Amino acid sequence: MYNYECIVILSPDSAETAAKNSSQKYAGVIVSGGGEITKMEDWGRRRLAYEINKQSEGCYILYGFRAANAVLTELDRQLRLDETVLRHLIVRDVLATGTEAKIAIEGIQEGEVLNKEEG
Secondary structure, three states, X not given: OEEEEEEEEEOOOXXXXXXXXXXXXXXXXXXXXXXXXXXXXXXXEEEEEEEEOOEEEEEEEEEEEEEOHHHHHHHHHHHHHOOOXXXXXXXXXXXXXXXOOOOOOOOOXXXXXXXXXXX
């Protein structure tokens, strides 16, 4: 498993509770795939450098995690499908030592499988 960082920019139109639910959802994708969350920061609403989908602001969330490649594929797929996500970027964190402590996310337990919406 390697260390990664993921930044997600959510649409500002979604309420703060929707942003919190989205952050829990993506943390759940990482944990259910066998990954470990080492950092999760909500940077709040910030102005974008340029408009994306006619939006000039976005809600930023940063994740730091350890995971296998299969988890990255699923996380990327989930982020692409979500219409509230304006942009996302997942990069390998080469500066991480691998000894960072795992953090517990409220409402998500290790090994928990998320219910997938069928549509």
